Amino acid sequence: MSAGVENLDDSQLLNLGIQRAYEDNAEQPARLSDETVLALREALGQPDPQLESSAPIVVHPGDVCDWDVDGVELEDGTSTELRRGAVIDLPLGYHYAIAKDRRRRLIVSPGRCVLPTTRQWGWTAQLYATRSKKSWGIGDFADLGELADLARAQGAGFVLVNPLHAGGSSRRQEPSPYFPTSRQFLNPVYLAVHEVAGAAQLGSRLAELESMGRALNESVHIDRDSVWRCKREALRAIFDHTRAGESPEFLEWRRRRGAVIEQFACWTLLSERYPGGWPTWPGEFRRPDSPAVRSFAQRCADDVAFIVWLQWQAEQQLRSAGSGSQILQDLPVGVDPEGADAWAYQDLLALGTGIGAPPDPFNAAGQNWQLPPFVPWRLRAADYQPFIDAIHATIALGGGLRIDHVMGLFRLWWIPGGMSPDRGGYVRYPASDILDIVALESVRANAPVVGEDLGTVEAGVREELARRNILSYRLLWFEENPPRQWPRQALAAVTTHDLPTVAGVWSGRDLTDQREAGIDADAEATARLRQLLVTKAGVGAGASAAEAVDAAYDLVSHAPCLMVSATLDDACTQEHRPNLPGTQVASNWSRALPLTLAEIAEDPRVDGLARHLTAAVGETTE
Known part of the structure; x- marks a missing residue:
């Protein structure tokens, strides 16, 4: 054995968070190598010896207080008594126990x-791809509101959208919504410029930029950088012309958001000045709490205010889009290592380590998503605040939450720097505490939570998610059992953004796309999906793509699941999937739907599918 490992048995390693023995994707026993264990130990660091006496206490109403306490400081600023041995009868929330x-x-x-209060169906949409004639080259918050209104009129109970978090700097946009710079803030590229107060005052200047922006709709490719250049110029002109930074409403909102949003604004501006990622910036700017950053913020006060104002506008527009509708936002599993959150929480992250997935039948070499993980003990020492902020920001405005790779709340596959994904290992997290935080935010927002539990799922995870009322995922492409046998506490769907569309399978276009992207495509896997449509959904050999879509969703609509989801890609018989994992093709996360929102509202294929789902699943109760 390697030095430093021989004195630790599996249980001691597990106390550090390292799961040395596990089952692989084939449910066969597997063990981490000494080299991997040593690398993980180094990445985890040494836990604070005082952690267990200072880490957050997580309880439920009715529990018995089993720690020494003199009283409780409630989050509303008031205080109340609590003593060891007493039954806990405190309001839900984030409080402080006081002892000595x-x-x-x-x-x-x-x-x-x-x-969900009733069984319901809804649309799943990539917002960037869902454009209207008013869009500036990309689907925006106004388009989301229009889609939500359409869905409600069709009898749908929800709209599920891609992550809307900030991506890249304010100059360079990151295409993948699952590689955000921050999970706390929204991407202002989704702002509908014409709905910002004061836009009309720009007159001909706005008309010129609007013309440039709408001309971008002519391409099926979403050019985020060009979109943002147009929008940023218009938004800055509105900000300056209306003196928006002096608005009392804005100033009060900014005060309530506190130092976190000021830090985000500073990162945004510094990333414009020093491209290449914060680890390469001049040393004085690499920490958000440095005197140099504070001085920079003072010198650039107007620019900082503008970045903060963009977030205020984005929050207002998203809230307006979701008024009267249930919009489920998606929470990515991590953040860009060179982004704003990584800069702000650099002391809590295992920088240089990547989150990924072990080898499985779909990825024989495993996957490295290049997202740095939180160190579990450091997250506890930080009172879980970064996780709380990410959950709250994603669930509070929309009325629902999808957690990508929900298994990561229990354990994550860490890949130490310099190692290949197949040489990574599992690091465990305090799942009970984390799930309690998700439950608290769900109840406060009165919003259901869906956990994307696809891939390698360890025993007991789905049972615990069900006990916590977190809906599972069930996909027609993956499930062996017929939809009628799927669980009630689940979201039923045909496919996801990373998997083929129905039309892509039926026409064979998806297989062609894979080969053109350089993937060693599995023709037999595509054939199996096509055969599934024939044998289980009853699609005839000469059927059209639209008929194949209708048959697939007819089959899924019979699932007893509380939520049933249909993608707009399928409804529009889109042959190309939104993303081809493991490739860098230009179309990934950047292909618009073939129909505008107005055309979607009038298309008989979409209307027919919506009518069928409403009849089969049932209308939502208002």
């Missing part, structure tokens, strides 16, 4: 998430 002048975070959680 020491404060320790006390989280009171309901333990379970909110469930």
Whole structure:
């Protein structure tokens, strides 16, 4: 054995978070190598010896207080009594237990998430791809509101959209919504310029930029950088012309958001000045709390205010889009290592380590998503605040949450720097506490939570998610059992953004796309999906793509699942999937739907599918 490992048995390693023995994707026993264990130990660091006496306490109403405490400082600023041995009867929320002048975070959680009140169906959409004639080359928050109105009129109960988080700097946009710079803030590229107060005052200048922006709709390719150049110029002109930074409403909102949003604005501006990622910036700017950053913020006060104002506008427009509708936002599993959150939380992350997935039948070499993981003990020492902020920001405005790779709340596949994905290893997280935080935010927002539990799922995870009222995922492309046998506490769907569309399978276009992207495509796998449509959905050999879509969703609509989802890509018989994993093709996350929103509203294929789902699944209750 390697030095430093021989004195630790599996249980001791597990106490550090390292799961040395596990089952692989084929459910066969597997063990980490000594080299991997040593690398993971180095990445994890040495836990604070005082952590167990200072880490957050997470409880449920009715639990018995089993720690020394003199009282509780409630999050509303008031105080109340609590003593060891007493039954906990405190409001849900984030409080502080006080003992001998020491404060320790006390989280009171309901333990379970909110469930949908009725069985319902909804559209899944990539917002960037869902354009209207008013769009500036990309689907925006106004388009989301229009889609939500259409969905509600069709009898749908929800709209599920891609992550809307900030991506890249304000000059360079990141195409993948699952590689955000921050999970706390929105991407202002989705702002509908014409809906910003004061836009009309720009007159001919706005008309010129608007013409340039709408001309971008002529291409099926979403050119985010060009879109943002037009929008940023228009938005900055509105900000300056209307003196928006002096608005009392904005100033009050900015005050409530506190230092976190000021840091985000500073990162945005510094990333424009120093391209290449914060680890390569001049040393004085590499830490957000440095005197140099504070001085920079003072010198660039107007620019900082503008970046913060963009977030205010984005929050207002997203809230307006979701008014009267249930919009589920998606939470990515991590953040860009060179982004704003990584800069802000650099002391809590295992920088240089990537989150990914072990080898499986779809990726024989495993996957490295290049996202740095939080160090579990450091996250606890930080009172879980970064995770709380990410969940709250993603669930509070929309009315629902999808958690990408929900298994990561239990454990994540860490890939130490310089190692290939197949040489990574599992690091465990305090799942009970984390799930309680998700439940608390769900109840506060009155919003259901869906967990994307596809891929390698360890035993017991789905059962625990069900106990917590987190809906599972069931895909027609993956499930062996017929939809009628799928669980009630789940979201039923045919496919996802990373998998083939129905039309792509039926026409063979998806197989062609894979080969053109350089993938060693599995023709037999595509043939199996096509055969599934024939044998299980009853699609005839000469059927059209639209008929194949209708048959697939007719089959899925019979699932007893609380939520049934249909993609707009399928409804429009789009042959290309939104993303081909493991490739760098230009179309990834950048292909618009073949129909505008107005055309979608009038298309008989879309209308027919919506009518069928409403009849089969049932209208939502208002």
